[in-house]
């Protein structure tokens with residue numbers, strides 16, 4: 001780790017974070033940790049595109065995109081994941097899951113878009129035709145047999161003609177016995193991660209100590225019941241990329257590779273270690 005003072009003439013590190021409630025504990029203390037950084041917020045899919053296009057240096061990127069960009073490195077043990085029901089990633093079904101022929105995918109998502117396809121392929125051997133669900137569209141606007149929704153809008157109950165819903169965190173953990181990871185802090189090549197890793201980890205630890213306050217603030221801002229917000233942040237989400245979460249990620253990448261949704265010779269790259277398969 002470098003102990004040199006920050007160079008005030010160096011260009012600011014451009015950091016992109018997810019614009020959902022689930023990210024608040026990871027970023028609440030981040031600017032204080034990295035005063036020189038430029039922090040912006042966007043939907044997960046757009047963060048991946050911005051990182052790929054060089055408009056960001058580091059992003060809380062959908063983990064499937066890390067597999068599609070082997071030049072990126074994971075630069076923190078902070079992540080957005082779960083060890084059971086996640087509450088904010090759902091597939092809503094108009095037809096029985098075994099009969100789904102068309103699947104609409106929330107345009108904010110990349111990781112869950114692949115997870116939904118993995119679960120349908122594993123259980124029923126089906127590969128539905130994919131359609132976009134634009135960010136501004138409600139699941140009710142789509143006529144697909146099943147609709148994936150993620151993020152804040154997935155937390156609220158959806159009305160309409162849906163007969164069944166899957167919580168994809170719950171379904172993954174039930175099927176595999178492993179945690180799931182939706183997003184990780186990823187950096188483009190050439191970024192010095194030595195100051196970033198302790199900053200992202202420390203911001204996460206600070207955020208988790210302040211969950212009660214975050215729940216009060218966010219419940220009011222989002223007009224959601226405070227107990228629901230607190231339960232979501234404290235019990236549904238998991239913010240640690242530990243060994244079991246990495247095993248979950250590994251299995252997810254393997255299944256995505258088998259379905260041809262990523263290249264199947266992919267090594268997860270951490271800035272200070274390599275996990276070889």
Ligand SMILES: C=C(O[C@@H]1C=C(C(=O)O)C=C[C@H]1O)C(=O)O
Nearest residue numbers: 044062088109110111112151182
């Ligand atoms: C748990 C969630 O994880 C999100 C899901 C992502 C995806 O599907 O690509 C990416 C980032 C995460 O913010 C959620 O947004 O509800």
